[in-house]
Amino acid sequence: MNLTLFIWRQKNPKDQGRFERYDAKDISPSISFLEMLDMVNEDMIKSGKEPFVFDSDCREGICGMCSLVINGVPHGPKEKTTVCQLHMRHFKDGEVIYIEPWRAKAFPLVKDLIVDRSALDRIIQAGGYISAHTGGVPDANTILIPKEDAETAMDAAECIGCGACVAACPNGSAMLFTAAKITHLSMLPQGKIEAVRRVCMMTEAMQKEGFGSCSNHYECEAACPKGIKVAFIARLNREFIKAKIKGIKKSLPEGPFSG
Amino acid sequence: MILNSNIPSGPTREKWDRRKEEMRLISPTNKKKFRIIVVGTGLAGASAAATLGELGYNIEAFCFQDSPRRGHSIAAQGGINAAKNYANDGDSIYRLFYDTIKGGDFRSREANVYRLAQLSNNIIDQCVAQGVPFARDYAGYLENRSFGGALVSRTFYARGQTGQQLLLGAYGALSRQIKAGTVRLYPRTEMLDIVLVNGEAKGIVVRDLVTGKIRSYAADAVCLCTGGYANIFYLSTNAIGSNVTAAFRAYKRGAYFANPCFTQIHPTCIPVIGEYQSKLTLMSESLRNDGRVWVPLRRGDNRHPSNIPEDERDYFLERKYPAYGNLAPRDIASRAAKEVCDEGRGIGPGGRGVYLDFSDSINRLGIEKIRERYGNLFEMYEKITGENAYEQPMRIYPAPHYTMGGLWVDYNLQSNIPGLFVLGEANFSDHGANRLGANALLQALADGYFIIPYTISDYLAGTEPGKVNIEHAEFRRAEEEVKAQIKRLLTIKGKKTVREFHRQLGQIMWDRVGMARSEKSLNEALSLIPELRAEFYENLLIPGAGEDLNQELERACRVADFLEFAELIAFDALHRRESCGAHFRIEYQTTDGEALRNDEEFCYVAAWEYKGNDKTPELHKEPLIFEAVKPTVRSYK
Numbered sequence: 001m002n003l004t005l006f007i008w009r010q011k012n013p014k015d016q017g018r019f020e021r022y023d024a025k026d027i028s029p030s031i032s033f034l035e036m037l038d039m040v041n042e043d044m045i046k047s048g049k050e051p052f053v054f055d056s057d058c059r060e061g062i063c064g065m066c067s068l069v070i071n072g073v074p075h076g077p078k079e080k081t082t083v084c085q086l087h088m089r090h091f092k093d094g095e096v097i098y099i100e101p102w103r104a105k106a107f108p109l110v111k112d113l114i115v116d117r118s119a120l121d122r123i124i125q126a127g128g129y130i131s132a133h134t135g136g137v138p139d140a141n142t143i144l145i146p147k148e149d150a151e152t153a154m155d156a157a158e159c160i161g162c163g164a165c166v167a168a169c170p171n172g173s174a175m176l177f178t179a180a181k182i183t184h185l186s187m188l189p190q191g192k193i194e195a196v197r198r199v200c201m202m203t204e205a206m207q208k209e210g211f212g213s214c215s216n217h218y219e220c221e222a223a224c225p226k227g228i229k230v231a232f233i234a235r236l237n238r239e240f241i242k243a244k245i246k247g248i249k250k251s252l253p254e255g256p257f258s259g
Numbered sequence: 260m261i262l263n264s265n266i267p268s269g270p271t272r273e274k275w276d277r278r279k280e281e282m283r284l285i286s287p288t289n290k291k292k293f294r295i296i297v298v299g300t301g302l303a304g305a306s307a308a309a310t311l312g313e314l315g316y317n318i319e320a321f322c323f324q325d326s327p328r329r330g331h332s333i334a335a336q337g338g339i340n341a342a343k344n345y346a347n348d349g350d351s352i353y354r355l356f357y358d359t360i361k362g363g364d365f366r367s368r369e370a371n372v373y374r375l376a377q378l379s380n381n382i383i384d385q386c387v388a389q390g391v392p393f394a395r396d397y398a399g400y401l402e403n404r405s406f407g408g409a410l411v412s413r414t415f416y417a418r419g420q421t422g423q424q425l426l427l428g429a430y431g432a433l434s435r436q437i438k439a440g441t442v443r444l445y446p447r448t449e450m451l452d453i454v455l456v457n458g459e460a461k462g463i464v465v466r467d468l469v470t471g472k473i474r475s476y477a478a479d480a481v482c483l484c485t486g487g488y489a490n491i492f493y494l495s496t497n498a499i500g501s502n503v504t505a506a507f508r509a510y511k512r513g514a515y516f517a518n519p520c521f522t523q524i525h526p527t528c529i530p531v532i533g534e535y536q537s538k539l540t541l542m543s544e545s546l547r548n549d550g551r552v553w554v555p556l557r558r559g560d561n562r563h564p565s566n567i568p569e570d571e572r573d574y575f576l577e578r579k580y581p582a583y584g585n586l587a588p589r590d591i592a593s594r595a596a597k598e599v600c601d602e603g604r605g606i607g608p609g610g611r612g613v614y615l616d617f618s619d620s621i622n623r624l625g626i627e628k629i630r631e632r633y634g635n636l637f638e639m640y641e642k643i644t645g646e647n648a649y650e651q652p653m654r655i656y657p658a659p660h661y662t663m664g665g666l667w668v669d670y671n672l673q674s675n676i677p678g679l680f681v682l683g684e685a686n687f688s689d690h691g692a693n694r695l696g697a698n699a700l701l702q703a704l705a706d707g708y709f710i711i712p713y714t715i716s717d718y719l720a721g722t723e724p725g726k727v728n729i730e731h732a733e734f735r736r737a738e739e740e741v742k743a744q745i746k747r748l749l750t751i752k753g754k755k756t757v758r759e760f761h762r763q764l765g766q767i768m769w770d771r772v773g774m775a776r777s778e779k780s781l782n783e784a785l786s787l788i789p790e791l792r793a794e795f796y797e798n799l800l801i802p803g804a805g806e807d808l809n810q811e812l813e814r815a816c817r818v819a820d821f822l823e824f825a826e827l828i829a830f831d832a833l834h835r836r837e838s839c840g841a842h843f844r845i846e847y848q849t850t851d852g853e854a855l856r857n858d859e860e861f862c863y864v865a866a867w868e869y870k871g872n873d874k875t876p877e878l879h880k881e882p883l884i885f886e887a888v889k890p891t892v893r894s895y896k
Contacts, residue, residue: 028533028535030532030533031532031533031535031536032537032643034537035535035536035537036535038535038537038758039535042756042758042759044802045756045800045801045802045811046754046756046800048802049802050802050803051802051803051810051811053808053809053810055325056499057324057329057331057498057499057500058329058331058333058334058498058499059498059499059537059538059540060334060538060540060541060639061639061642062333062334062420062423063324063328063329063330063331063333063334063498064328064329065324065325065329078642080638081642085639085642085643086642087642087643087645089645110469110808111469111807111808114808116325117325117326118325118326118446120326121326121327121328121434121446124430124431124434125434125435125437125438126438128431128434129389129390129431129432129434129435130388130389130390130431131435132385132388132389132432133313134306134309134310134313134385134432134708134709134712135381135385135708135709137384137385137387137388138384138388139384140343140383140384140386140387140393140401141343141345141400141401143387144395144398144399144400145395145399146395146399147395147396147397147399150392150393150394150395153390153392154392154394154417154418154424157392157417157423157424157427158420158423158635160423161326161328184390184392185390187392188390188392190387190388190389190390191390
């Protein structure tokens with residue numbers, strides 16, 4: 001198949017950026033989207049042009065590095081599929097494809113299709129963990145965890161941290177990302193001890209980074225390649241309210257929504 | 260030079276305790292005076308950086324991706340082994356130790372492996388404490404499953420995404436230390452050289468991958484946690500960015516590289532689809548718990564699998580290895596698959612594939628149970644092939660996956676260069692000539708959480724902190740050399756891309772230094788590789804500039820190192836005139852096609868010393884002495 005691509009080019013954060021058109025010829029339906037981009041880049045290099053840059057690493061849908069908006073949809077048209085897993089058999093001969101980076105205030109653009117998502121790392125650094133010191137912990141079977149809770153925790157822990165949720169959200173909110181981690185840890189007995197601190201610190205970090213608020217569009221769940229559910233956002237909100245109530249009793253530092 | 264492995268004296272079971280008792284410590288208040296560099300933030304690097312930071316050291320951690328959570332450890336699927344014996348099926352620390360030594364075909368260091376088995380239990384405890392959501396049974400206890408090379412069910416797992424969850428646990432611990440200020444993280448920063456001052460590792464030279472700037476960082480010790488080199492085959496299960504650069508540059512500065520030819524080919528990966536394929540996708544070994552491997556009995560039988568009756572199928576792993584069946588270790592399973600395809604009985608495009616069939620298990624356990632155990636893996640398979648493995652058998656074929664070889668380290672994980680420690684897949688130590696499934700995650704975390712914190716303090720206690728800074732002449736020299744190499748690559752302005760060279764190299768390696776090596780094939784490789792390398796330096800085309808985000812330049816630097824390192828692999832394979840584990844020389848095989856070891860002549864670690872460009876590397880042998888186990892013929896029948 002032959003395709004017409006419009007790819008976002010931007011030399012650096014200060015450059016205004018523009019779409020540039022590339023023609024992808026003789027693309028086999030069995031190759032992946034990123035492999036198709038590789039081919040286009042190879043042609044560009046050979047004709048003396050500078051190829052466009054985009055993030056990818058594992059190319060099997062688990063590292064969260066690939067981050068392309070394809071025809072307006074983060075990760076492209078296939079549900080629960082990262083762009084690196086997307087194969088060309090889902091496109092038609094002659095199709096026009098617009099390829100853009102994740103666009104969000106909290107994800108400053110670096111170059112072409114690459115953005116800086118370290119804001120997500122900083123949300124995790126604010127509390128997305130259990131503060132267990134290495135060594136000196138009990139036998140793994142000491143604390144029992146109901147199977148359903150372990151399964152829910154695993155569902156939430158499947159978030160790959162790609163940021164598609166942010167890119168899809170009209171408000172540029174990172175609530176789904178933050179909610180996934182908070183849900184994962186709040187389902188486990190080991191995570192309950194720090195639950196109050198965690199939800200306050202992470203939501204505060206989230207706001208500080210410039211992510212927007214959640215107004216229930218649910219574009220995030222639709223775009224998420226791992227099927228993370230907005231129900232987790234409801235759980236985050238519940239944890240937050242619980243924390244605020246407990247927090248008033250324990251005089252925790254002020255957080256968002258504290259008026 | 261005689262390699263000193265620094266193994267403690269005493270009975271095997273007591274060696275690690277003895278070492279911990281002997282180690283010199285550094286007081287809590289003094290730890291912050293010491294700076295440690297950690298390169299690579301996968302399982303080994305993140306766990307090491309987090310634990311060392313927790314103890315109070317000053318850590319500077321580097322990764323080439325945009326976040327530590329991208330390390331390719333994240334893609335590990337099937338599980339992590341531990342000797343808990345929760346399954347009550349006869350497991351023990353000794354048995355895990357023995358299975359691993361045997362799985363490595365008696366080419367690993369006993370003391371290291373015993374310690375690995377000992378620490379396995381602590382690791383599971385630590386992961387659970389961090390909130391890793393391992394699979395649980397209905398009573399709330401941890402679940403187990405079986406992996407290749409074991410007759411017990413000792414593998415803990417989180418669906419088919421165990422590596423992801425373990426890495427996120429370590430990443431969480433690392434994040435906590437970054438917040439606490441003990442670890443400073445430099446993402447999108449790649450190490451391009453190591454700096455030695457008076458023969459000790461005292462820092463690194465890096466390239467900022469966004470600005471292209473070359474910078475130096477000084478420290479009191481350096482830990483390389485930079486993973487494996489399976490990408491030398493171009494098509495492997497590794498991530499696109501996985502490379503040998505950090506380890507190889509250390510080798511060129513004097514660190515010995517051990518057993519480079521021990522490269523593991525994993526039996527169950529999705530077969531190659533086409534020429535523009537950029538990598539191969541792993542289908543976890545855990546699938547072989549419930550899947551049965553088979554090919555048609557007859558050559559050229561290309562009926563749809565559902566039309567081939569049972570008596571016309573060859574379940575060749577069950578046939579050849581009745582005791583272990585489909586869970587035969589990787590090297591053996593890979594060779595068996597290659598053998599039946601060479602015989603013309605392979606299935607799928609090009610006849611390079613075998614079936615992994617779940618219909619029996621689906622009939623026995625129900626589709627929901629299979630979905631629960633492996634859900635994401637079946638989805639992954641469908642995304643790539645468009646086929647539904649619940650309804651027709653998966654097509655799989657062997658692919659390069661892991662490298663047992665790596666920088667030589669002693670019992671303290673220190674290389675022959677003082678101050679240089681190597682952890683995880685980047686070192687050679689525990690897996691011998693073949694790694695058992697679910698042991699890689701185990702080794703990386705053992706190294707990072709529980710070994711390096713002890714052994715590095717002993718080294719540091721003998722040094723003066725902060726003695727060296729980046730003003731030292733050695734840093735300047737290393738920076739100039741790095742800049743010169745980059746300039747060299749950028750100014751060639753030939754006609755061929757990095758990818759083309761990498762693909763060609765991969766083909767040479769797969770055809771001649773792959774699963775079935777011979778004197779002829781290895782000598783061919785040894786003449787083709789230098790030719791390709793010479794062409795690289797005459798005909799490489801890299802667009803763009805050095806002081807910019809330039810992915811072609813990044814790849815070129817990595818492939819340049821592969822083009823040199825490939826020769827070392829072939830050379831090592833040529834010198835090792837025996838077959839053991841994953842290293843198979845067709846001249847040395849038993850009458851039924853199994854590996855024929857030569858313990859009399861080759862029971863040692865081959866540690867290679869770089870002697871200069873175009874010079875033959877020098878071999879240092881570390882004899883392997885077995886006290887606790889007796890090397891036997893490695894049979895899984």
